[in-house]
Amino acid sequence: xxxxxDKILIATVLLLAFAIFTGFQIYGFTGGxxxxxxxxxxxxxxxxxxGKDGPKMQLKxxxxxxxxxxxxxxxxxxxxxxxxxxxxxIRQGWVSRxxxxxxxxxxxxxxxxxxxxxxxxxxxxxx
Amino acid sequence: MAKTKKIVYLSLLVAGGVALHMVESMIPxxxxxxxxxxxxxxxxxxxxIVLYGTREGLEVNILRCFIGSFLGGSMSSLxxxxxxxxxxxxxMGIAVKYFENVFSLVGVSILGSVTHNFAQVTVASVILSTFxxxxxxxxxxxxxxxxxxxxxxxxxxxxxxxSGSLGLMETVDRRR
Numbered sequence: 001x002x003x004x005x006d007k008i009l010i011a012t013v014l015l016l017a018f019a020i021f022t023g024f025q026i027y028g029f030t031g032g033x034x035x036x037x038x039x040x041x042x043x044x045x046x047x048x049x050x051g052k053d054g055p056k057m058q059l060k061x062x063x064x065x066x067x068x069x070x071x072x073x074x075x076x077x078x079x080x081x082x083x084x085x086x087x088x089x090i091r092q093g094w095v096s097r098x099x100x101x102x103x104x105x106x107x108x109x110x111x112x113x114x115x116x117x118x119x120x121x122x123x124x125x126x127x
Numbered sequence: 128m129a130k131t132k133k134i135v136y137l138s139l140l141v142a143g144g145v146a147l148h149m150v151e152s153m154i155p156x157x158x159x160x161x162x163x164x165x166x167x168x169x170x171x172x173x174x175x176i177v178l179y180g181t182r183e184g185l186e187v188n189i190l191r192c193f194i195g196s197f198l199g200g201s202m203s204s205l206x207x208x209x210x211x212x213x214x215x216x217x218x219m220g221i222a223v224k225y226f227e228n229v230f231s232l233v234g235v236s237i238l239g240s241v242t243h244n245f246a247q248v249t250v251a252s253v254i255l256s257t258f259x260x261x262x263x264x265x266x267x268x269x270x271x272x273x274x275x276x277x278x279x280x281x282x283x284x285x286x287x288x289x290s291g292s293l294g295l296m297e298t299v300d301r302r303r
Contacts (some may be wrong), residue, residue, distance in 0.1 A: 001283070005229035009237055013272050021265035 034098055034115045036077045038070070041108040050075045050096070050113070063107025070102075070111065077102065077111055136293070137175065137183060141190045144171035148195035163270045166240055166278055168195070172216050173236055173282040178290060181220025188212040203254075210250040211243035218242040232286065236279030240271035 036048045038061055045061060048054070054074040061068045066083020076096035079089040082104050089104035095113055102111040147167040156163055168191055176184035192212050196205035219239040222230055230238070244267040252260040 001231060001280075002233060003229065003231045005226070006231055006234035006237070009230065009234050010272060010276075013237065013241055013268055017265035017268040017272075020261070020268075024262040024265075 034075065034096070034113055036072065037112045037114055039110045039112070040064070048072060048077075050077070061109055063104060063109045065107055068104050068107050068109045077113070079104065079111075082107060082109075133179070133183075137179070137187055140171050140175050140187045141194070144168045144187060144191035145194045145198065147171060148191060149199055152199055163267055164274075166243065166271070166274050169215070169236060169239055169243075169275075169278045170282045170285065172212070173219060173232060173239070173278065174285055174289060176216065176220050176223050177232070177282070177286055178293065181217065181224065184216045184220055185213065188216045206254075207247050207250060211247045214246040215239040215243040231279070232283040233276055233279030236282060237272060237275035240275035240278070241268055244268055244271050 034050045036050055038045045038048070038059075040061065041064060046059075048059075050072070052074060055072055056074060057072055058080065059070045059072060061070060063083070068082045068084075068089065069080045071078050071080045073094075076094040078094045079092065079102055082089050084104055084106040086106070089102055089107075089109075092102055095102055095111070098113050098115040100113045103109075147170065151165050151167045154165065156165075168188075171191065172184050172188045175187040189209065189212065192205060192208045196202075196208060200208075216239070219235050219242075222235045222238050244264065248260050248264050248267065252258050
């Protein structure tokens with residue numbers, strides 16, 4: 001029942017879906033700027049614009065029980081050292097994509113990666 | 128007379144489409160992808176295109192979207208289903224008219240469902256003004272592939288029966 005054209009079409013659609021999927025996986029969503037929002041105890045402490053021309057620096061953030069040292073490398077952030085007992089925040093490694101977070105619970109320091117699109121003024125969307 | 132008969136037949140198709148639209152909204156979707164659905168009403172649009180033509184397919188599909196959304200849906204679902212319906216009907220109409228010997232109805236249906244997905248994602252990303260929604264597209268495309276095969280097969284079986292009864296009505300009419 002399936003013609004040759006059908007089979008080619010099915011293969012094309014599968015390939016295209018795979019290509020778009022891998023494209024998004026590799027390059028992520030690169031529309032608009034990404035920000036690293038640093039929060040201490042739920043309050044915003046600093047907002048840093050990331051990207052290819054982003055800053056290359058180390059930042060000392062005063063947490064609740066001690067300092068958290070962040071390293072910002074153009075478009076990604078990690079925790080270098082922290083005055084907390086478990087060091088889980090250091091083990092989380094680099095984060096760069098919107099939605100990812102770095103958390104140091106004892107110090108109440110949270111670093112969120114955001115982009116402008118994700119903080120839209122819509123409350124909810126129905127389909 | 129022929130015109131009245133055509134109107135009656137197209138209205139029957141619209142009614143069938145609305146019924147499928149309603150039934151479909153009651154079936155829980157087994158995929159964890161928002162926006163994915165079976166697309167049962169696509170069977171009716173395919174039939175309208177094959178039996179009458181692209182123009183009639185568009186008429187049937189647009190009417191179906193309006194009535195279906197009024198009966199069980201919202202304003203936003205009307206926008207999504209209209210955009211998907213119009214674009215997929217146009218693509219399927221072109222495929223039936225010019226590539227009849229390349230694609231069977233299954234292929235045409237797959238084309239329609241992928242176009243439908245693409246149009247809906249585009250409209251959704253314009254409304255939400257984010258293009259990150261396109262990352263959903265691969266999942267929708269793969270789901271659409273399976274539902275497209277299914278609706279294509281269904282339309283294929285229904286087509287033979289319907290065109291038979293259509294022809295029968297025509298001959299009865301001519302004898303009078």
